Amino acid sequence: MTNRRFHSAKQIRADVRSSIITGPTTGMAEGYTQANVVILKKEFAFDFLLFCQRNPKACPILEVTNPGEFLIKRTAENADIRTDVPAYRIYEDGVYSKEVDNIVNYWEDDMVAFLLGCSFTFETALMENNIPIRHIEENANVPMYQTNISCDRTEAFSGPLVVSMRPMTAQNAIRATQITSRFPDVHGSPVHIGTPEEIGISDIYSPDFGDPPIIKDGELPVFWACGVTPQAVAMNSKPPLMITHAPGCMFVSDIKDQTLSVL
Amino acid sequence: MTNRRFHSAKQIRADVRSSIITGPTTGMAEGYTQANVVILKKEFAFDFLLFCQRNPKACPILEVTNPGEFLIKRTAENADIRTDVPAYRIYEDGVYSKEVDNIVNYWEDDMVAFLLGCSFTFETALMENNIPIRHIEENANVPMYQTNISCDRTEAFSGPLVVSMRPMTAQNAIRATQITSRFPDVHGSPVHIGTPEEIGISDIYSPDFGDPPIIKDGELPVFWACGVTPQAVAMNSKPPLMITHAPGCMFVSDIKDQTLSVL
Numbered sequence: 180m181t182n183r184r185f186h187s188a189k190q191i192r193a194d195v196r197s198s199i200i201t202g203p204t205t206g207m208a209e210g211y212t213q214a215n216v217v218i219l220k221k222e223f224a225f226d227f228l229l230f231c232q233r234n235p236k237a238c239p240i241l242e243v244t245n246p247g248e249f250l251i252k253r254t255a256e257n258a259d260i261r262t263d264v265p266a267y268r269i270y271e272d273g274v275y276s277k278e279v280d281n282i283v284n285y286w287e288d289d290m291v292a293f294l295l296g297c298s299f300t301f302e303t304a305l306m307e308n309n310i311p312i313r314h315i316e317e318n319a320n321v322p323m324y325q326t327n328i329s330c331d332r333t334e335a336f337s338g339p340l341v342v343s344m345r346p347m348t349a350q351n352a353i354r355a356t357q358i359t360s361r362f363p364d365v366h367g368s369p370v371h372i373g374t375p376e377e378i379g380i381s382d383i384y385s386p387d388f389g390d391p392p393i394i395k396d397g398e399l400p401v402f403w404a405c406g407v408t409p410q411a412v413a414m415n416s417k418p419p420l421m422i423t424h425a426p427g428c429m430f431v432s433d434i435k436d437q438t439l440s441v442l
Numbered sequence: 443m444t445n446r447r448f449h450s451a452k453q454i455r456a457d458v459r460s461s462i463i464t465g466p467t468t469g470m471a472e473g474y475t476q477a478n479v480v481i482l483k484k485e486f487a488f489d490f491l492l493f494c495q496r497n498p499k500a501c502p503i504l505e506v507t508n509p510g511e512f513l514i515k516r517t518a519e520n521a522d523i524r525t526d527v528p529a530y531r532i533y534e535d536g537v538y539s540k541e542v543d544n545i546v547n548y549w550e551d552d553m554v555a556f557l558l559g560c561s562f563t564f565e566t567a568l569m570e571n572n573i574p575i576r577h578i579e580e581n582a583n584v585p586m587y588q589t590n591i592s593c594d595r596t597e598a599f600s601g602p603l604v605v606s607m608r609p610m611t612a613q614n615a616i617r618a619t620q621i622t623s624r625f626p627d628v629h630g631s632p633v634h635i636g637t638p639e640e641i642g643i644s645d646i647y648s649p650d651f652g653d654p655p656i657i658k659d660g661e662l663p664v665f666w667a668c669g670v671t672p673q674a675v676a677m678n679s680k681p682p683l684m685i686t687h688a689p690g691c692m693f694v695s696d697i698k699d700q701t702l703s704v705l
Contacts, residue, residue, distance in 0.1 A: 225488035228495065229506055233516075243492055245597055253496075253594070331516070334508055360705055363626075442623055442705060 183207040188255065191431045192263045201265050201280055203427030205299070212365070212436050213429035214241050214254070214294040215406040216264055217413060218282070218422040221246040221289040226335040227413065231293065233331040236404035237340055239296035239364045241432065247288045254432040260292045266425035273417030278425055285422060296365035297406050297429055298343060300436045304358050310351045313393060321345070322386035323405050327379025328370070330412060338412035342370060342378070342402040344386070346394040352401050359403065361440045371402040378402065446470040451518065454694045455526045464528050464543055466690030468562070475628070475699050476692035477504050477517070477557035478669040479527055480676060481545070481685040484509040484552040489598040490676065494556065496594040500603055500671035502559035502627045504695065510551045517695040523555045529688035536680030541688055548685060559628035560669050560692055561606060563699045567621050573614045576656060584608070585649035586668050590642025591633070593675060601675035604650070605633060605641070605665040609657040615664050622666065624703045634665040641665065 183191060183200075188211040194200045204213055219227055224246065231238035242254045251258035262281045269276050269285065279285070298321070302312050314321045321343045328340040347355060352372055360368040375383045383400055384391050388407060394400065410423050424430065446454060446463075451474040457463040467476055482490055487509065494501035505517045514521035525544045532539050532548065542548070561584070565575050577584045584606045591603040610618060615635055623631040638646045646663055647654050651670060657663065673686050687693065 221488070225484070225491060228488060228491050229508075232491065232495070232503055232506060240495055243495060245492075363704065441626065 184209045187211070188431045188433050189257075192255065192258055195265050195431075196259070196262045198280060204265060204429045204431055205427055208431050210303070210436055212241070212254075212432050212434040212439060213297050213299050214432055215297050215409070216260070216422075216424040216430050217293040217295065217409055218260070218290055219293070219413065219418055220287065220420060221291055223335060223418050224291040226333045227293065230330070230333045230336040230412065231295070231409065233333065234340075234408070235363065236367050236370060237330060237406070237408035239366060240293065241296055241364060241434070242294040244292045246291050249286055249290075249292070251292075251294070254294060254434050256433055258430075260430070261286050264424045264430050265428040268423050268425050270414060270421040270423070272419055273414045273421075282422055294430060294432070295406055295409060296439075298366055298403060299429070300365040300439060301359045301362050301403075303436055304362065305355055308354060308358055310347060310355055313346050314390065317393060320389035322390060322392045323388040323407055324375075324380045325387045330408065335416045336412050338408070338415045340370070341387070341405045341408040341411055343389075343405040344383070344392060344400050344402050346392055346398040346400050348398055352399050355401060361442050363441060364439045366403050366406070369401050370404050373399045375400055447472050450474070451694045451696050452520075455518070455521055458528050458694075459522070459525045461543060467528060467692045467694055468690055471694050473566070473699055475504070475517075475695050475697040475702060476560050476562050477695055478560050478672070479523070479685075479687040479693050480556040480558065480672055481523070481553055482556070482676065482681055483550065483683060484554055486598060486681050487554040489596045490556065493593070493596045493599040493675065494558070494672065496596065497603075497671070498626065499630050499633060499667035500593060500669070502629060503556065504559055504627060504697070505557040507555045509554050512549055512553075512555070514555075514557070514695075517557060517697050519696055521693075523693070524549050527687045527693050528691040531686050531688050533677060533684040533686070535682060536677045536684075545685055557693060557695070558669055558672060559702075561629055561666060562692070563628040563702060564622045564625050564666075566699055567625065568618055571617060571621055573610060573618055576609055577653065580656060583652035585653060585655045586651040586670055587638075587643045588650045593671065598679045599675050601671070601678045603633070604668045604671040604674055606652075606668040607646070607649070607655060607663045607665050609655055609661040609663050611661055615662050618664060624705050626704060627702045629666050629669070632664050633667050636662045638663055
């Protein structure tokens with residue numbers, strides 16, 4: 180299997196477009212920001228953009244296209260949102276109907292694409308600061324939990340905040356808070372540290388999504404707002420048509436992770 | 443004249459609502475964030491929200507209401523955007539038609555109010571760091587300039603970036619960059635330092651808005667994105683109806699300036 184860690188984002192997108200890459204993009208094009216994708220018809224676009232604005236930790240916006248424009252202009256060059264994601268999921272009236280490798284035949288003239296920041300970027304920054312990321316060490320999926328924290332709702336969109344969890348020492352939790360605070364466009368600082376029950380998580384070893392965690396003695400669970408939130412919320416509101424990336428199959432942008440640092 | 447520097451934001455809004463205050467809010471309710479106001483019909487709301495998202499330095503969003511909702515919920519308690527601004531300006535087809543002290547009779551069921559961050563907040567932070575602000579010392583208006591920098595446009599909204607300028611020593615310019623970087627919701631870091639001609643300003647002593655500056659030997663002009671930009675841009679696009687605050691007559695929110703600091 181080709182190691183694509185040192186490929187450019189552009190090369191990755193070309194291989195996605197020609198269906199050489201059809202699965203998860205984890206670990207590809209190191210240093211380039213990957214994005215969650217949500218596509219909705221214009222009718223829902225104001226409400227969803229407002230939802231993102233009100234819930235910036237869960238839904239940090241990297242780019243929003245003009246209605247009907249399928250070319251990505253701000254975060255990548257020569258990118259087409261209809262073909263440059265390895266796998267898409269189609270939701271009709273909030274129900275997952277199928278997975279496809281491009282959406283050329285689904286694209287409509289009034290569709291708006293939202294590219295949202297993803298935790299891959301801050302995990303890279305944490306690892307570069309010698310903070311080990313357990314699920315990456317274990318080659319597992321990050322554990323994710325539905326919380327008792329309600330997102331700030333809009334007319335059409337509402338739902339609970341979904342968080343991801345990374346166990347670490349107290350010292351690393353402090354350093355990780357500093358580091359991720361510098362990256363508001365990829366979820367930013369943690370939303371909670373320790374005491375899972377306070378945010379409605381009754382069993383930390385039974386995540387709602389992803390794999391059960393391994394938590395070592397002396398480690399605290401540290402929780403970040405998760406990019407699954409906007410998809411879950413959008414699904415909740417049952418728009419007639421919504422298209423997202425398939426889990427782990429992200430849009431690889433030309434943005435270098437480090438340029439997202441605010442300080 | 444009553445000195446309202448130490449009044450609470452709530453008290454200021456009550457006095458505005460009962461028309462005791464009908465002019466500029468500069469210097470009132472120290473430590474509370476004041477906001478620029480733009481009100482548009484829903485038809486233009488997605489496009490304007492997208493414009494703000496694409497131009498966050500000029501248009502930092504503090505709150506956006508749901509269509510038709512005139513009560514402010516996130517940044518203030520018991521606030522009504524139809525009555526709690528000292529003076530409003532009505533623009534019809536992009537043309538200023540009149541100034542009114544409330545908009546109860548102009549409010550429509552599909553209107554959306556945008557509250558945008560204002561430079562008062564970062565000026566307070568600069569002064570608390572012993573950085574003198576010339577136009578405040580001189581009791582003048584900040585000088586503002588139209589630049590040759592185009593905002594990132596949307597379908598309906600486009601136009602040049604308007605900047606405000608504060609002259610200061612190089613040491614203060616460095617410190618001011620650090621401080622304002624921590625306040626992205628009130629214009630954030632400078633957009634330019636020195637060399638006015640590079641951003642299309644041919645005569646620094648002839649601002650497009652506000653008063654001509656006094657620049658002392660050894661001082662650099664430091665430029666920040668200005669809240670006049672969104673109003674100018676919205677006016678440009680000639681929406682049938684737009685309502686804004688009158689210059690200097692801001693909405694005084696319950697947000698404490700310091701809580702807007704990201705680090």
